[in-house]
Amino acid sequence: MISLLIVEDHPIVVEGLQKMFRDSSFAEVVGVAGSGQACRDVLRWIKPDIILLDINLPDINGIDLCIEILKNNPKQKILALSTFDERHVIRQMLDHGAKGYILKNSSPEEILEGIKVVQEGGKYLSAETEEALRDKSKNELVITRREREILKLLSEGFTNAEIAEKLFISPLTADSHRKNLITKLNARNTPSLIKLAMEKGLI
C-alpha cells in the first residue's frame, strides 16, 4: 500500500482525491495539509511514500515548499499538482527534484498511474504537460538573470534611463537588454513584451 500525503488547500479537491484513493486498491491517504505550515507539522510525525503537492498554497508557493521538503529529506517523492496555467512552474518543480507533475484536470486513471510510476522510482508527467514542456523547449525561451531584472523594472514602468540608474549601468545597456528581450519573446514592442512575459510567468 502506497501512503500519500495530500497538501492542498481546496477542500473539494481534497475530497475528490480521497474518494479516488479509497476506490483504488494500492494507495491510501495518510495525511492532509491545507497549507505549507500544516505540511511541515504533518511531516514531523508522518513519513508518506509520496507527497501530492499543490502549487498554490495560501502561505508558501509550491516550489519553495518542494525545495524545503527535499532539503530535509532528499529521498522524499513529490508529485506536483496544479492547474494548467502554470507551465513555467513545472520546469522549476522538476528541476528542483519533484518526481512528476499532474494536472488537476487529468483523469483519475492518469493520476493513479502517476502515483504508481513515481512509487516505482520513475518520473511521471501528464500527457498534456509533456506537450506543454515540448512547446517550451521548442521555443527555447531562456532568459538571463539580468534580463529578468530588466523585465521586472520595465513592467513597473521604469524607462531605460531610470533602469540604468537603478542598476548602475548605461542606459544603452538597459536598452540592449530590452531589445534582446523583445527579440527573444518575439514581441512587437515593450507593452506586448510585458504581456508575453506575464503569460509565460517570467514576471
Add this chain to the structure above:
Amino acid sequence: MISLLIVEDHPIVVEGLQKMFRDSSFAEVVGVAGSGQACRDVLRWIKPDIILLDINLPDINGIDLCIEILKNNPKQKILALSTFDERHVIRQMLDHGAKGYILKNSSPEEILEGIKVVQEGGKYLSAETEEALRDKSKNELVITRREREILKLLSEGFTNAEIAEKLFISPLTADSHRKNLITKLNARNTPSLIKLAMEKGLI
C-alpha cells in the same frame, strides 16, 4: 431535494463535490458536464434547480456560458465556482445574473450553505469573495468597453496608429483612450499599464 448540475472539467473537483452532496441530505447531483458543449447538451434534457458553473472551461469562458444559459432560461439559478485569482470575473458573473459565487477553497459547509441560500431565492457570496469585492469597489476601477478593447490591442503590441486603423478611429482617439487607461490604473506608462491590467484581470 435540490437538483444540481455540475459544470466542471476537473474530475477531481467533480468527485469532491459529488461526495459532498451525497453526504448531505438536501441536494443531489443530477448531471455533470465537463465542457460548455456538454453543458448545453445536458440542459436539453435536464432542468436542474441550480447549476454549479466553473469559470474555467476548456471550450468557453464561464461568463459567456452564463449569459447563454440565462438567455435560454432566465430563471435558471447559477452559482459560479472558481479559484481565487479571478475576482474580476466575479463582478461580471453577478452582473450577468449569476446568483452567487463560491470559491473552490471554501469549506463544504459554506458551499452547502450557498446552495441553500440560492435555492431559497437569495444571493450567496463566499466570505472571502465579499472582501475581494469590497476591495475592488474601493479601488473603483471602472473601465469602459472601448478602453478594454484598446487595452487588448495595446497588449498585443499595436501602436496608436494601428489601433486607430483597426477600429476606424483617429490615432488621437486611440491615444486618448490609452492615456485615460494609464490615468485610471495609475500606471506610469504603457508597459506598466499592461502589467497592472493583467494583474487585475482586465486582459
Add this chain to the structure above:
DNA sequence: AAAAATATCCCCTTTTTTAGGGATTGGCAT
C-alpha cells in the same frame, strides 16, 4: 585553456509615446 554565453557599451534615424492641455458629439438615465 578555449569556447560560448552574458553583460556591457556605442551610434544613427525614424517612429512612437508622454504630458500637458481642450473641445465636441451622441446616448442613456433620471
Add this chain to the structure above:
DNA sequence: ATGCCAATCCCTAAAAAAGGGGATATTTTT
C-alpha cells in the same frame, strides 16, 4: 429635458522606444 459620461478628435514639444547596426569585456561552461 437635461445632465453626465463615453467616445470622439485636436494641439505642441519633449522624451522615449524601435530598428538597425557593431564591439569589447567578463563570466560560465565545456
